[in-house]
Amino acid sequence: MRSASFNTKAFAFLAALAASASAQQDYYFNFGGSTLVQERLDPLLNPGGLSGHVHSVLGGNAFAATMDFATTQSSTCTSVAVVPDKTNYWVPSVYFRKNGKLTLVPEKSHKIYYKYGHDGKPDAGRTEFPKNFRMFAGNANLRSDDGSHGSGGTQLNWLCHTLGEKPKAIGFPKGFTSCNGNNVGGLAATMRFPSCWNGQDFDPANPLAHMSYPGTQAGTAGCPQGFQKARFPEVMVEYWLDISQFDGQYGSDEVPWVLANGDPTASPANIDQLNGWQEGALAKAMKTCNPGNTGSPKLDSPQCFGAGALQDGTAHRACTKTSSINEDIGLNGPLSQLPACNPIQPGPGLATKPTNCGGTPAVEPISSGRPSSAITSATAGLVPSTTSVPIPVDSEPTSLLPAPQTTSAKAQPTPPTDTGIVPPSGGSSGLSPPSVNTTSGEWKAAGCFLDALNPRSLGNRPEWWGQKISSSNCVERCASIRAKYAGTENGGQCFCGNELLNSANHPGKCTSKCVGDGSEICGGAGHLSIYSLDGQVSMKKRRTHHRHSRHFLASV
Secondary structure, rough: OOOOOOHHHHHHHHHHHHHHOOOOOOEEEEEEEEEEEEOOOOOOOOOOOOOOEEEEEEEEOOOOOOOHHHHHHHOOOOEEEEEEEEEEEEEOEEEEOOOEEEOOOOEEEEEEEEOOOEEOEEEEEOOOOOOEEEEEOOOOOOOOOOOOOOOOOOOOEEEEHHHHHOOOOOOOOOOOOOOOOOOOOOOEEEEEEEOEOOOOOOOOOOOOOOOEEEOOOOOHHHHOOOOOOOEEEEEEEEEEOOOOOOOOOOOOOOEEEEEOOOOOOOOOOOEEEEEEEOOHHHHHHHHOOOOOOOOOOOOOOOOOOOOOOOHHHHHHHHOOOOOOEEOOOOOOOOOOOOOOOOOOOOOOOOOHHHHHHHHOOOOOOOOOOOOOOOOHHOOOOOOOOOOOOOOOOOOOOOOOOOOOOOOOOOOOOOOOEEEEEEEEOHHHHOOOOOEEEEEEEEOOOEEEEEOOOOOOOOOOOEEOOOOOOOHHHHHHHHHHHHOOOEEEEEEOEHHHHHOEOOOOOOOOOOOOEEOOOOEEEEEEEEEEEEOOOOOOEEEEOOOOOOOOOOOOOOOO
């Protein structure tokens, strides 16, 4: 990537800004998002065909193998909080390695940052992305840090939020056995796009050629020679992984994670963006929208995107799409190998594409839809997009920015407050089974409830005791440990707890069949089938606080 030599003189400038970062209004904003779909498509690098590995995608639900700006605008919803943004952003999915098996790691959330000013002023010369604009950052073939991921480049960081953003590394970090707790658990990655453009279109054969990273905040003058056609806002994407189910399965000196492209280092990583902003929306906001990390003005204020431009987490999590690929990527259980032809290559040399991959995947519509059985990549094919089908995605953190400074040494969470008792719904809950007999009595279905996070509504640690999950055996498990509530989620997770935090009753959202008993319902994507002895639930609210790496916000 360009800019390593160009940015040498900028490091002192960046360091000075980082030292002064604090809660303040400034010309940047951020918003949450959730996963739209996980599938093997990449309309930038592999237009019209199958990508070489599985991606986690967010944004407009018109995402497809071949698309342009008009395609993005045909989206009927977006999985990010700002409604005018139907851009698609995508990153490689992550898998957990253990005993020859690969488990797809659930994703907690995404956060997207747009920065276009500093010191309380908007930067001169910033423009919105043109129609059909596309860009890429990183290098999927790297297996070691080549110097392009530092302050003057992608600013790639992997970190464990539970431990105060430590350990932090360019690549998967070591030094922890759990990344959960303190209400901010999660393994996270951040990565920045370049912002200086040479006026040329994206070239799949040379995806880094048309963009470069800046050296200063001085509009296009801060861009390298040859890349001063336009200066866009700096865009950084952060995504959080829920690794709680793997606690106790790896040591502090181990790195059990691997990207979907077979990279066990994650030191290069890569990220794609295809512009889908409503024309004029971003240009207007960059002139007057200056919430910084204070949250004021709000993004739906006249200073930013206007009334109706902001949707809550429930709305953007509801925006999903059926995978276009007729292929098992691990959503239904562990795999013996990564999807497509992706052997694990640790480097440090560049990864190479194996030649013994079997047949070439078909790229033809399959009218019969998705079969329930797994198929090999050699027979994978594209199928038409259909109605929304949920995938394992949880709600996003309230904020990933530094909290405003106070005189207190440590921010304390607001004490929980009761929000009322939801009465028993009996057979009308729509849950199956409606009740479960245990040694402690008959537990009744209370209904379908949102599973929040930071903390999760019934606690951050799922229960598992060697059996495939059903609602019946989950209730029996929770009763045996004298928990007040039992909850099953997304077909295969069981949670036990004594309070239900930051939740809401969402009838009809629990539709996932249990992996241990297909006749029973085990919650849904981001939703819990809740059971209790009396069929009642007393919900509580608890405010949480989050910290975030300040480097991006204090840099160009």
